[in-house]
Amino acid sequence: MAAPDHTRLPFPPAIRINQLLELGKHRGPYFAYDFAEVRKRFLLLTANFRGLPIYYAMKANPNPGILAFLRGLGARVEASSIGELSKALESGFHPSDTTLTGPGKTMRDLVYAVEKGVRYISVESLNEYRDLCAVCAARISATSALLRINDLARQDSFPVTSERREFDSFPSQLGMTVGEAAAVLREARREAPIAGIHLYNGSQIFEGAEFAARCGLLADSLKQIACERHEPFRVIQWGPGIGVPYCGPQTAVNIGLVAHAIDSALSDFRRSGGTIALEIGRFLVGPAGVYVSRVARVRDLPDRKLAVLEGGVHHFMRPSIATTGKHRVVALRNSGQNKVLAYSIVGPSGSPIDFFADNVLLPELSIGDYLCFNNAGAYGKSMSLQAFISNPEADEILLDSDAKVGHELA
Secondary structure, eight states: OOOOOTTBOSSSSOOBHHHHHHHHTTSSSEEEEEHHHHHHHHHHHHHHSTTOOEEEEGGGOOOHHHHHHHHHHTOEEEESSHHHHHHHHHTTOOGGGEEEOOTTOOHHHHHHHHHHTOSEEEEOSHHHHHHHHHHHHTSOOOOEEEEEEOOGGGGGGSOOOSOSOSSOSSOOOOOBOHHHHHHHHTTOOTTSOEEEEEEEOOSSBOOHHHHHHHHHHHHHHHHHHHTTOSSOOOEEEEEOOBOOOOSTTOOOOOHHHHHHHHHHHHHHHHHTTOEEEEEESHHHHGGGEEEEEEEEEEEEETTEEEEEESOOTTTOOHHHHOSSOOOOEEEEEOSSOOOEEEEEEEOSSOOTTOEEEEEEEEEOOOTTOEEEESSOSSSSGGGSOTTGGGOOOOEEEEEETTTTEEEEOO
8 A cells, every 4th residue: 555645635635735835825814626626526427427417516616717617528507596607607608508596586587597598497386487488488598497396305205324404404495396396387388398307316415325215216206297298308407415525434425326326216217318417516626625724823721722713704614504524624734743632723703603623633733834624615715704804805726736737816
């Protein structure tokens, strides 16, 4: 077994530690994204899901450089708002490669998407479908509808081996029951043809058996809805929720098992000429990013050590609110002490929500040391309280560890 490379991070991406330290010299806290890791993950998906279109769920990270890079690899894009849709089109995505989703689309949103030529709009209710029909009837349209199905409630019928939803303290606002979708089909109109269904599988799923069970639910839903339709659906756009390990007991998903589960459950649909499109965000970009911040203060409290960072929830909020997948943190450089101590890591605002992690074992820290957080490529900067305490925004830096080059966004 090869010896570990201590010049690199102990987790993806493959960015050298001295490069991260150099990038931090003349700036505050920052995010770095490695195109090499994004490329590797996209190619892993296309090798296992042969012929299946990959839609990038851009809510994971709407950075324009990442959008353009994924477009160049052949990805399509799923946008959850017209703001995201506008960014995707500005990044070079063709409207025919886009899907607009989200439960709160207004008439203005529908008009914008239809006039831009968006290929699919995911509708979540009968009244939304009626609005879409009215918009399409008033103009030349290339847009088709997908029926957003929410079958999460039915998943209580089999054992859950991983978190169903990362933030699960409230009921889902997404999608329709099979019965509601059937009612929409009974009103189907040529102005907004219904091309297929849109389904969200869950979040952070790691077990092959659970993927198989959820694929079975998808096939069952498809069969029930198809009874209301005189012609076969053309497309299923499906968010499989492939898990990404952060730390602790989580282990990487066997992508081959996921592909096998899809083939087994939906082989009849594919043989009939239907297209299964995968909607994937975190898996593509999460492990490709890191967040780096200097230590501003170190304090000895009666019951613990406290490391106060320059960065906080105004840059990187996810660690303070995530119920699953706590980020792994390492010290990029320390003061030379070999002693390992337990730290609570917090941000600079004084708010109790400005909290990264507790009881983290790190080499003894000093002011000016750098800490690096893994899996910061998804739900990082764009998910955070960027105006909170009026500190400068974090930089975003694009790198390619394969090409040994990188550049900072303007």
